[in-house]
Amino acid sequence: MTALAERDSAPPTPEPASPRPRPVWVRPALAGLLLVTAVLYLWGLSASGWANAFYSAAAQAGGESWQAWFFGSSDAANAITVDKTPAALWVMGLSVRLFGLSSWSVLVPQALMGVGSVWALFAAVRRVSGPAAGLLGGAVLALTPVAALMFRFDNPDALLVLLLVLGAYCVVRALEKASPKWLALAGVAAGFGFLAKMLQAFLVLPAFGIAYLLAAPTSLGKRLLHLLGALGAVVVSAGWYLAVAELWPASARPYIGGSQTNSILELTLGYNGVGRITGDEVGSLGGAQSDGSWARLFGSEMAGGIAWLLPAAAIALGALVWLTWRAPRTDRTRAAAVLWGGWLVVTGGVFSFMSGIIHPYYTVALAPAVAALAGTGAVRLWRARAHPIASGLLSSGVGLTALTAYLLLTRESTWLPWLKYVVLLSGLAAAVLILVSDRLPRAGARVVAVVALVGSLLGSGAYTVATAATPHSGAIPSAGPDSGGFGGFGGRGGPRGGGVGSLLITTTPSAEMTALLQADAENYTWVAATVGSNPAASYQLASGFPVMALGGFNGTDPSPTLEQFQAYVADGRIHYFIGEPTEINSTGGSDAAEEIAAWVAATFTATTVDGVTVYDLTS
Structure with missing residues (x-):
């Protein structure tokens, strides 16, 4: 009896985390996921017009002037740049040069980046946890409302997310055989992410580095050396542009927008750097915020875009740590938990407590980590559901997701008012059935899995479709139905006042x-x-x-x-x-x-x- 009790209280032994040959169903399932994602992100794309005209105008300028393209100027005569590094504008500017200026030539690259992000996330999760987890993670990312918002918009966030997911994939590859090459490629991806949205790209670096330092299958000295090389890759891939812009004669280039001294270093470290944390942003139009807390991610501005599966992701992170508690140092499931969990905690913490400028759409940077944790955790717990703790954690995740979706949907009193009840009832029913699913026949267990999946994704999926179906424009878009965002006023004429x-x-x-x-x-x-x-x-x-x-x-x-x-x-x-x-x-x-x-x-x-x-x- 004692031995039996010890066996029941111990975490289940983690499954091997090495890539296996793909089952025959994986390729068509992946193709279907990517096709649906492409339709979701591309359908009716031109309804948003110029979306964020600030960046569309810069793409127009880049399509006419190579100097404007390189520096990210707001106009082809090169008066002043946008207030970001210009990597995202490089993509849009080339598209404008190839296909002419239109809403499609500006926005289609963003949608394709969304499809690429889903594909890259699938690949990263599959290599550790198998194709089912990869497909589920990819589906969660595609059906995150703020992802649909930003992959149908022309802000730099689309390119940032794609590059960071590619960086995470490279870390996963590096962990397999302690590869300095793959780790350096992760550094290059983060460096070019900096060229898309500056220091925000570096929020994932602690997670990348700690995961490799803990789990790479080589000596501590080599791990440290590999990390030093990857850091060098980050510096070179991000720093070359800073050096060029800073050393270029000021009289021969546009003014660096967002700075007070015509310096890209000031822009990097000030307005778009430390100032975002402290609120001390010279030239901003608002003072420092003092309402920082973890509750910000569940507040009225941000919740509709990202909060749907945040509780489930937190439970999944704890579950993965529990599942791998006694695993060897090099266990890649635990390394993946550190990678995606560190991404979520660091980035989410900064967004929650920063006192400077922050907008709801920034939370798209959390979507890949939430999706990867949800997909990995759900599949691992489902396979281990015979253990009471595993089934309890999985049931809690599904039930809490249904409750979160219900609370979010109650804020939309006139939009599909019946949906919140369907989501709540199906999710709670699935949560109860999960507790006994290991005793059901295989067909019955599959039905439970489908009900749990639908109950968990129906709310966020419907909200995502509504986001994609709603035209968005202006400087500060937000996810959801009929939410054009502050700044999306449309109409005729021009600004009348100050x-x-x-x-x-x-x-x-x-x-x-x-x-x-x-x-x-x-x-x-x-x-x-x-x-x-x-x-x-x-x-x-x-x-x-x-x-x-x-x-x-x-x-x-x-x-x-x-x-x-x-x-x-x-x-x-x-x-x-x-x-x-x-x-x-x-x-x-x-x-x-x-x-x-x-x-x-x-x-x-x-x-x-x-x-x-x-x-x-x-x-």
């Missing part, structure tokens, strides 16, 4: 306004200038000619100065100024754009074109 709202608005200029900008456009370097990158992008995309974004994204960068702008006007390089004097109220940023607007209003005569204030700077 402050934060007008700087985030993207509009569709009227035909009269567009014709005005296009008249004699070839005679000017910039057909117009206006405060802020989003208003400038609207006019640039409509007219097809460069529009100067005074002050960059927030209107708070010292580019150009009043003296520089006056020189441009004196030389006849700018045709119109659009807008009125405005007070931006930034956090310590430059007021050069405000000075320019005031000087224009005091010096030139205002006219109105379809409700928009316009100054002819050549009169």
Whole structure:
């Protein structure tokens, strides 16, 4: 009896974690998953128009000017760059060059990155836990609402996620035979992830490094040496661009948007670096946030995009640690738990407690870790369900997922009101049946598995489809039905007034306004200038000619100065100024754009074109 009790209380022995030959059903199942993902991410893609016009305008500029393409300029005349490193714009700019400027040429690369991310996640999870876990993980990623949002949008997050998942795959390969080559490739992927969205890409590096240090099948000295080489790969693949941009003569390149000193190092370490953690972001339009906690991921802004399977992922992480507690150091299941769990904990912790600028769509960076943990944990616990702890953990995960989905769906009072009850009842029923599933015939157990799968994914899947079916535009999109996001105001005309709202608005200029900008456009370097990158992008995309974004994204960068702008006007390089004097109220940023607007209003005569204030700077 004692021996039996000890056997029942011990974790089940983990299964071997080496890649096996694929069963015949895997290839068609994977093809089906990728096909469904492609349809979900591509169908009706052009309904979002330019999506984030800020990046679409930069892609337009990159399609016309190689210098604008390399530096990520907002316009082809190279006044100022976007406030990120330009890797994502390199992809979109090349697409615009190949296929011409359109909503499809800008957005299709993002959707294909989504399909690639699902494929790469499947490959990474399969090599450790088998094809069933890989397919489930891929399906969870595809059906995460914030993933559907960002893989149908033109922000840099799509490329960031793809590169980080590829990096995780390389770490998994490196762990198999302690391969310095594969580990270095993981470093290259993270380095190019930096070129997509700067320091956010490095949040996964602790997980990558600890997983390899703990589990690589070689001596400690070699593990440390391999990690040092991978770190060098990160530095080289990310640092070469910083060196070029910093050493390039400032007079021969566009101003580095988002910085106050025309320095990409300042942008990296300040506005897009430490400032995001502390809230001390010079030039931002809002102060530091003080509401940081783990509850932020379940708050009203972020929950709909990512929270659906977060509790299940946490349970899966604990379950994988339990399953491999007595395994050898080199056990790759435990290494995978460290890899994906570390990714989730570090990135999720930073998003939860950072005091600087954060938007709900950032949580797409959590989606691969959630998906990998959910897929791996569910399959491993299902196979070990004869053990009462394993069945209890699996049942808890399914039940908690159903409850989470129910609570999230109650926030959508008018959208499919019956869905929350179906999700809750099916999930709770599956949670109960899992506890006895090991005693059922094989066919009965399969039915339980299907009910559990449907109950766990129905809520997030429906919300994902609704997200994909809803056009999204503007600077800050959010997941869910009929949620265009702050900044997606559409309509005709242009910004009428000042402050934060007008700087985030993207509009569709009227035909009269567009014709005005296009008249004699070839005679000017910039057909117009206006405060802020989003208003400038609207006019640039409509007219097809460069529009100067005074002050960059927030209107708070010292580019150009009043003296520089006056020189441009004196030389006849700018045709119109659009807008009125405005007070931006930034956090310590430059007021050069405000000075320019005031000087224009005091010096030139205002006219109105379809409700928009316009100054002819050549009169």
